[in-house]
Amino acid sequence: MNGKKYTRQHEWLLLEEDGKSIVSGISDYAQDQLGDVVFVELPEVGRTLEASEIMAVVESNKSASDVYSPIAGEIVAVNSELEDHPELINESPEERGWLVKMRASSAVDVDNLMSAVEYHEFLSSEDSN
Amino acid sequence: MSTAKHTPLYSLHRELGAKETVFGGYLMPLSYPGGALQEHRHTRAHAGLFDISHMGQANITVASGNLEKVAAPFTGDVASLPPGEMIYTLMTNEQGGIHDDVILARLRQEDTEVPCFHITFNAGGKAANLACLATALNDVAKLRAEEDKALLALQGPEAAKVLERLLDCSLNHLHFMQCCFVSWHEAVCLVARCGYTGEDGFEISIPASHAVDFARAALACGEVEAVGLAARDSLRLEAGLCLYGQDIDACTTPIEAGLARFVSKRRREQNDFPGSMIVLQQLQNTPPRHLVGLMPQDKALLRPQSELLDDNGQIIGEVTSGGFGASFGGPIALGYVSHGFESPRRKVFAKLRGREITVQITDLPFVPHNYRMKSEI
Numbered sequence: 001m002n003g004k005k006y007t008r009q010h011e012w013l014l015l016e017e018d019g020k021s022i023v024s025g026i027s028d029y030a031q032d033q034l035g036d037v038v039f040v041e042l043p044e045v046g047r048t049l050e051a052s053e054i055m056a057v058v059e060s061n062k063s064a065s066d067v068y069s070p071i072a073g074e075i076v077a078v079n080s081e082l083e084d085h086p087e088l089i090n091e092s093p094e095e096r097g098w099l100v101k102m103r104a105s106s107a108v109d110v111d112n113l114m115s116a117v118e119y120h121e122f123l124s125s126e127d128s129n
Numbered sequence: 130m131s132t133a134k135h136t137p138l139y140s141l142h143r144e145l146g147a148k149e150t151v152f153g154g155y156l157m158p159l160s161y162p163g164g165a166l167q168e169h170r171h172t173r174a175h176a177g178l179f180d181i182s183h184m185g186q187a188n189i190t191v192a193s194g195n196l197e198k199v200a201a202p203f204t205g206d207v208a209s210l211p212p213g214e215m216i217y218t219l220m221t222n223e224q225g226g227i228h229d230d231v232i233l234a235r236l237r238q239e240d241t242e243v244p245c246f247h248i249t250f251n252a253g254g255k256a257a258n259l260a261c262l263a264t265a266l267n268d269v270a271k272l273r274a275e276e277d278k279a280l281l282a283l284q285g286p287e288a289a290k291v292l293e294r295l296l297d298c299s300l301n302h303l304h305f306m307q308c309c310f311v312s313w314h315e316a317v318c319l320v321a322r323c324g325y326t327g328e329d330g331f332e333i334s335i336p337a338s339h340a341v342d343f344a345r346a347a348l349a350c351g352e353v354e355a356v357g358l359a360a361r362d363s364l365r366l367e368a369g370l371c372l373y374g375q376d377i378d379a380c381t382t383p384i385e386a387g388l389a390r391f392v393s394k395r396r397r398e399q400n401d402f403p404g405s406m407i408v409l410q411q412l413q414n415t416p417p418r419h420l421v422g423l424m425p426q427d428k429a430l431l432r433p434q435s436e437l438l439d440d441n442g443q444i445i446g447e448v449t450s451g452g453f454g455a456s457f458g459g460p461i462a463l464g465y466v467s468h469g470f471e472s473p474r475r476k477v478f479a480k481l482r483g484r485e486i487t488v489q490i491t492d493l494p495f496v497p498h499n500y501r502m503k504s505e506i
Contacts, residue, residue, distance in 0.1 A: 035148075035159075035160065035164065035165060035359065036164045036165055036166040036167075038166070038430065038453040038460075039428045039429055039430060039453070039460070041429065041482070057482065059429065059430050059453075061165060061166075061359060061362075061363055061430070061452045061453050062359065064429075064430070064432070064482075083428075087166075090164070
């Protein structure tokens with residue numbers, strides 16, 4: 001159990017101990033669908049976002065994909081390594097390829113998000129559709 | 130259920146774990162598990178093997194005395210092409226637009242029984258192009274589609290070495306745009322020194338029955354990796370080569386597309402290809418627009434149909450192809466700009482997700498070609 005939670009838009013988030021801070025990125029499934037990532041557009045530190053607002057854009061040669069904010073909150077850090085090494089998202093999408101760190105104003109409710117097991121079940125059912 | 134067609138190598142692509150895409154009515158490998166960026170780099174450093182069997186292949190049989198008529202639909206010196214030589218040429222329409230871009234190979238002297246031209250043309254609209262060409266050739270020549278042939282491309286600095294090893298013969302006599310027949314395991318193959326990557330390389334027309342074995346033999350060579358359509362597109366973009374249906378189409382003239390050099394001097398003098406009056410007028414005056422190389426001054430990619438603007442925000446052009454140049458080291462694109470904006474190093478602008486980015490006009494190609502030209506010893 002890695003503690004990560006997943007959204008239906010193929011993002012993951014990891015809730016920190018304070019219950020309000022998260023690290024977030026795109027799932028391994030998402031990077032595989034995208035192909036080689038060549039550019040990442042990240043939000044400015046300090047920006048506040050609503051849940052599901054477009055937070056970042058991940059570009060492969062094929063297409064530019066929007067990444068949605070999993071929670072409402074403020075961007076407190078972005079992964080600056082991605083500027084020169086966008087391929088980190090393909091190599092390690094759920095670890096070194098993290099996109100943003102955010103802080104919500106109140107406790108984050110993760111109950112309606114999927115666990116890793118539930119997310120993989122979700123992917124299997126998507127594939128067979 | 131997919132109604133897309135399969136090439137003779139379809140099951141091999143599945144075996145290799147290719148991600149698939151439909152292109153030109155065929156289910157084609159988009160990329161293999163190593164990824165398109167790595168396939169692109171490998172081709173420029175070593176050798177890449179491409180299945181391009183979706184493309185149209187046909188041969189033309191013509192009696193001597195009718196060569197000029199075979200040349201009629203094209204803009205190049207087809208009639209005087211010596212055996213063993215090839216040209217890239219254009220089929221134009223009555224408006225001077227490009228109906229298709231093709232490669233013609235002269236196989237041998239005229240003979241009413243045996244084909245003397247081989248033609249490779251685009252996958253999209255293959256059947257229609259074949260019908261159109263058959264009509265154009267009318268009764269003067271026999272056009273026969275080669276349904277039973279696969280087409281493989283082997284491209285890169287190590288392609289010649291590998292192919293010589295596979296075919297067990299020297300290819301030293303072949304320069305860029307020359308071809309010859311070689312037998313491989315009793316299959317007669319047409320080996321053409323040309324390609325769509327800017328690198329030295331070959332396109333091999335081989336009977337479908339032998340295509341998979343040949344591909345396996347090539348892939349067994351340490352230098353060779355399988356390459357899909359995604360990398361094929363990024364390689365040709367870096368090489369400044371047009372993609373029919375994207376950079377050139379029925380509404381773009383050879384002059385607008387920067388392909389004036391493929392309208393031969395003799396055909397200009399003869400004024401004898403479809404739409405030649407319009408094309409000649411554009412050569413005399415200037416075309417209303419130009420296909421140019423584009424370098425976004427940003428890390429973001431430019432996408433097809435993005436508008437290009439002048440510094441007053443007026444629309445002066447449009448992107449037709451865009452992507453990431455893995456060897457070039459950044460985003461690159463092709464597009465049309467109005468006459469007056471085509472000078473290299475001129476700056477124009479594009480809107481990208483609400484931001485305005487600067488785009489520099491640039492000469493083509495983005496990455497130098499490595500063709501084996503005749504001037505080399």
